[in-house]
Amino acid sequence: MYKIVANWKMYLDVQNSRNLAGHFVKWLEKNGCSELEFTICPSNVALWDVARQLEGSGALLGAQDIARSLQLGAFTAQTAGTQLKEAGCSEVIIGHSEVRQFLGDTDEIVAQKMQTALAHNLIPIVCIGETKEEKASGQTDAIVTQQLHTIFQDQTLNTEIIIAYEPRWAISSVSGGAVCSPEDAAHMHQLIEHTLHEFGNEEQVKKTKILYGGSVTSENIVSYLNEPRIDGTLIGGASAKQEKFQEIVRILLDTYCL
Ligand code: PGA
Numbered sequence: 001m002y003k004i005v006a007n008w009k010m011y012l013d014v015q016n017s018r019n020l021a022g023h024f025v026k027w028l029e030k031n032g033c034s035e036l037e038f039t040i041c042p043s044n045v046a047l048w049d050v051a052r053q054l055e056g057s058g059a060l061l062g063a064q065d066i067a068r069s070l071q072l073g074a075f076t077a078q079t080a081g082t083q084l085k086e087a088g089c090s091e092v093i094i095g096h097s098e099v100r101q102f103l104g105d106t107d108e109i110v111a112q113k114m115q116t117a118l119a120h121n122l123i124p125i126v127c128i129g130e131t132k133e134e135k136a137s138g139q140t141d142a143i144v145t146q147q148l149h150t151i152f153q154d155q156t157l158n159t160e161i162i163i164a165y166e167p168r169w170a171i172s173s174v175s176g177g178a179v180c181s182p183e184d185a186a187h188m189h190q191l192i193e194h195t196l197h198e199f200g201n202e203e204q205v206k207k208t209k210i211l212y213g214g215s216v217t218s219e220n221i222v223s224y225l226n227e228p229r230i231d232g233t234l235i236g237g238a239s240a241k242q243e244k245f246q247e248i249v250r251i252l253l254d255t256y257c258l
Contacts, residue, residue, distance in 0.1 A: 001034065001035055001036065001037055002035065002036050002037070002225055002231065002232045002233075002252070002256065003036075003037050003039070003162065003209050003211060003231060003232030003233075004036060004037070004038050004039070004232055004233055004235065004248075004252065005038075005039045005041060005062065005091075005093070005125060005164070005211060005213075005232070005233070005234045005235065006024075006038065006039070006040050006041060006235055006239035006240070006245065007041045007064065007093060007096070007213075007234055007235065007236045007239065008020075008040070008041060008042045008043065008046075008236075008239065008240045009043075009064070009098070009236055009237075009240065010043055011237070011240035012042065012043070012046070012240055013046075014043075014045055014046045014049060017042040017043065017046035017049065017050055018046065018049040018050065018053060020240070020242055020245070021040060021042070021049075021050040021053035021054060022053045023242060023246070024038075024040065024053075024057075024059070024245065024249065025053055025054060025057040025059070027246055027249045027250070027253075028057055028058070028059065028249070028253075029057070033253065033256065033257030035256040035257055036252055036253070036256055036257065037058075037059075037060070037232075038058075038059040038060070039059065039060040039061070039062045039090075039091050039125075040054060040059055040060070040061060040062065041061075041062040041063060041064050041091075041093055043064070044063060044064070044079055044087075047061065047063065047084070047087035047088065047089065048087050048088070051087060051088035054088075060090050060091055061087070061088045061089050061090065061091075062089055062090070062091035062092055062093060062125065063079065063084045063087075063089045063091075063092045063093070063122075064092075064093050064096065064099075065079070065092070065093065065094070065096070065099055065103075065113075066079065066080070066081055066084060066092045066094065066113050066116055066117050066120075066122065067079055067080050067081070067113075067116070068109060068112045068113055068116055069116070070116055070119055081116055081117060081119065081120030081122055082120060084120070084122060085120055085121070085122065089122060090122065090123060091122060091123040091124070091125055091162070092117050092122045092123075092124060092125065093125045093127065093164075093234075094110055094113045094114055094117060094124045094125065094126050094127065095107070095109075095110035095113070095126055095127045095128065095151070096127045096166075097127060097129065097166060097168040097171060098171075101168075107146075107147050107150035107151055108150060110126065110150075110151050111150060111151045111152075111153065111154075111155075114126055114151060114155070114161070115155075118159060118161075123160050123161065123162060124161055124162065125162040125163075125164055125211070125234070126151060126161060126162065126163050126164065127164045127166050127213070127234070128144055128147040128148065128151070128163065128164070128165060128166070128192075129144065129165055129166040129167045129168050129214075130143045130144060130167055130168065130169075131168045131169060132168065132169035135167065135169060140167075140188070141188075141191055144165070144188060144191060144192065144195075145191065145195050148163075148192065148195045148196070148199075149195075149198075152196075152198075152199045155199060156199055156200055156204070157196065157199050157200025157201075157204035157205060157207075157208055158200070158204065160207070160208075161208060162208070162209045162210075162211060163192060163196075163208065163209070163210045163211070164210075164211040164212070164213050164234045165185065165188050165189060165192060165210060165211070165212055165213070166212075166213035166214050166234060167180045167185075167188075167214050170214030170215050171213075171214055171215070171236065172214070172215040172236060172237040172238070173236070173237060175214070175215055178215075179214070179215050179220070180212075180214050180215075182220070182223045182224045182226070182227045182230070183227070185212045185214075185224060185227065185230060186227035186228060186229065186230060189210045189212065189227070189228075189229040189230055190228070190229055192210050193205060193210065193229055196208055209231040209232060210229055210230070210231050211230075211231060211232040211233055211234045212224050212230050212232075212233050212234070213233060213234030213235065213236070215237075216233045216234075216235045216238060216248075217238045217244065217248070218238070218244060218247035218248045218250075218251050221233060221235075221248055221251065221252065222251065222252075222255055235248065
């Protein structure tokens, strides 16, 4: 089963989030199937409305970040795991490159947030990936391996965790058209899988989904999913535009659910 995560970032206001979620559920209704699992990650202020739209559709609700603190308290502007659960979330994106860039999250903070998410029974979708400069200096493999070591140091894979490999230079809003080829993405997914063996047994590693994210569109999504060990995708920009998202969903349903 492929996992498709739509990260709507801060692209949509609440009304448009509600509308797009409503449309999305209708596209699924006509032709849903068990080969695909969707998670919609709207802005926090839209979580409740989107949750209502997704009800009964089989699609899951996710948040885009979580506070580090296990408890409610004096943490202005942050959102606790309990609050995300109340809103209906079952998953949460952690360590997204924009959170690292604009809010300063480090791998150590990502590790703490992952523990907080797990403590609240939220499945973490942990983002890793190298910058343009790191890639240019040939450090990609070392950086990604190091990120996994820091984030997973005390964690065994005895619970569900999702990894998203997102080369930061390939995110559509900053890539200027640069894309990570499906073959290069597959190489990284194999490296990630190999590294995960340090944290779990064969069966646990197999169960850990590794998603690819970075300029995924209706034109290229199947070529990513066709690669070994690309278990799904994390889609930003193209998932927040109705026509583009509809085309992605249609292609996925046509390809995997006939
Ligand atoms: P993109 O974003 O699909 O717009 O490249 C992916 C992401 O940032 O998660």
